[in-house]
Amino acid sequence: MVAPGNGLKVLVCGASIAGPTVGYWLTEYGFDVEIVERSSEVRGGGYPIDLRGSAMDVAERMGMSEALREAHLDIGKLTLFDGQGETVLSVNPEQFSGGSRGHDVEVPRGDLAKLLYDRTRDRCTYYFNDHVIALNDRGGEVEVEFASGRRGCYAYVIGADGLHSATRQFIFGDEAAFIRHLGFFFVGFTLPNDFGLDREQQVFSTVGRMAGLSSVRGRERITALLTMALDAMPTSDERDPDVQRERFRALFSQDKWHIPRLLEALDQADDLYLDTVSQIRMPSWSKGRIALVGDAAYAPSFVTGQGSSLALIGAYVLAGELSRHAEDPQAAFAAYDAEYRPFAEANQNLVGKGWQFIPADVESERQRNERLRSSGLPAAPAEQKRAIHNGIKIKDYHADS
Ligand SMILES: Cc1cc2nc3c(=O)[nH]c(=O)nc-3n(C[C@H](O)[C@H](O)[C@H](O)COP(=O)(O)OP(=O)(O)OC[C@H]3O[C@@H](n4cnc5c(N)ncnc54)[C@H](O)[C@@H]3O)c2cc1C
Structure with missing residues (x-):
């Protein structure tokens, strides 16, 4: 058990979803938390993300349920179109995602990050526009050097710095050993809503x-x-936004539907977010006094729709186990792993459940469309997903401390 104000200093790298959440709970248990974020402010934008199942229990314990319900996008219709732009199927999104209407929420990613920042700005010390350039785990503490020239010593360092985590690179080496490319590349951006869409996904x-x-x-x-x-995996040259714009333009050039309008918007967009659709799979999420959380440790990819839920719950579990074993990093991180790995991996394994995301060839597209048109969406995959979203019981670490 840890008394309030245990005086242990923790550095968290990354201020998006996992970072502020772990900061919130560590300060709740008496740790002294600094959060360093590479960007100049909490990053806005991003695609709508979902908080489902057990993640909503964590959100509720943080007093965020009401604000999340207000921000909830409440998308009521999901329509799939084929290559000719003809409707294949129109469903309630939960029939596909396994979400629970009335319980789960879908909010713009930036709104969730902002909400978490507002919950923590008075209890954690934030440093924007900075990042770690050297980490030295001396056994009893971690010495840290920042790009700004600052230096510090911490009892723990937590990497919540996303899919391409620099913290992971420092302690485990190149991401190539952990990244699992799922075979897709995406670009996200926003455009004026001249489609007349209201609470709808197409x-x-x-x-x-x-x-x-x-x-x-x-x-x-x-x-x-x-x-x-x-x-x-694209090479670093191929990750150049201009190279990718050109690739997307060429690939979609013959398509109808809303594609010409989207390609025009792609050219004009100044908020492009592009990356491979990839997962992070690691045999261990920690070394010494340094641990990883969220996408840095177990990114599931947007295909699962579980990235933010995994980040939120994982941060809660990591902070809880650190509060139980505050002086024993090995025990804390082993307990984090034991408690969270089955849930994280079950959610990562959601890839491929549901309709075929992108058909590999003409025949599989034809079969998929025919099946969906004649029989609709089967209920079983969504039910399995729902069980997996709810597959971890949120412990009450307060009651133990
Ligand atoms: C701008 C943005 C847009 C996104 N859009 C989508 C999307 O469209 N679809 C989707 O499925 N997922 C998207 N994601 C990812 C999705 O939000 C994640 O699954 C989920 O947010 C996991 O949260 P996280 O906190 O673990 O990591 P992330 O949300 O990736 O946050 C990592 C944070 O660490 C910061 N950071 C990076 N490197 C360093 C460093 N060296 N030092 C300090 N800070 C650092 C980043 O600026 C960021 O704030 C997006 C993420 C971001 C940052």
Whole structure:
């Protein structure tokens, strides 16, 4: 058990979802938390993200349920279109995602990050526009050097710095050993909502490519996501936004539906977010006094829709186990792993459940569309997903401390 104000200093790298959440709970248990964020402010934007199942229990314990319900996008209709732009199927999104209407929420990613920042700005010390350039775990403490020239010593360092985590790179080396490329590359951006969409998602999916539109209730803009099948990880040159714009333009050039309008918007967008669709799979999430949380440790990819839920719950569990074993990093991180790994991996394994995301060839597209048109969406995958979203019991670490 840890007394309030235990005086142990923790450095958290990254101020998006996992970082502020772990900061919130560590300060709740008496740790002294600094959060360093590479950007100049909490990053806004991003595609709508979901908080489902057990993640809502953590949100409730943080007093965020009401604000999340207010921000909830409440998307009521999801329509799949084929390569000719013809409707294949129109469903309630929960029939596909396994979400629970009335319990789960879908909010713009930036709104969730902002909400978490507001919950923690008075209890954690934030440093924006800075990042770690050297970490030295001396056994009893970790010495840290920052790009700004600051230095510090911490009892623990937590990497909550996302899919391409620099903290992970410091302690475990190159990401190539841990990143699992799922065979897709995506670009997300926003554009004016001149489609008349209201609380609606539309997906155009055909051989090798897919485009998604998501309306954001009460807003004038909508988010777009273009995705292409890609066998190999792109090289760093290929990650250049201009190179990718050109690739997407070429791939979708013959398509109808809303594609010409989307390609025009892609050219004009100044808020592009592009990356491979990848997971992080690691045999261990910690070394010495340094641990990883959220996408840095177990990114599931947006195909699962569980990235933010995993980040939120993982941060809660990590902080809880640190509060139980505050002086014993090995015990704390082993307990974090034991408690969380089955849930994290079950959620990562959600990839591929549901309709075929991007058909590999003309015949599989034809079969998928025919099956969905004649029989609709089977109920079993959504039920399995729902069970997995709820597959961890949120412990009450307060009661133990
Ligand atoms: C701007 C943005 C847009 C996104 N859009 C989508 C999307 O469209 N679809 C989707 O499925 N997922 C998206 N994601 C990812 C999704 O939000 C994650 O699954 C989820 O947010 C996991 O949260 P996280 O806190 O672990 O990591 P992230 O949300 O990735 O946050 C990592 C944070 O660490 C910061 N950071 C990075 N490197 C360092 C460093 N060296 N030092 C300090 N800070 C650092 C980043 O600026 C960021 O604030 C997006 C993430 C971001 C940051």
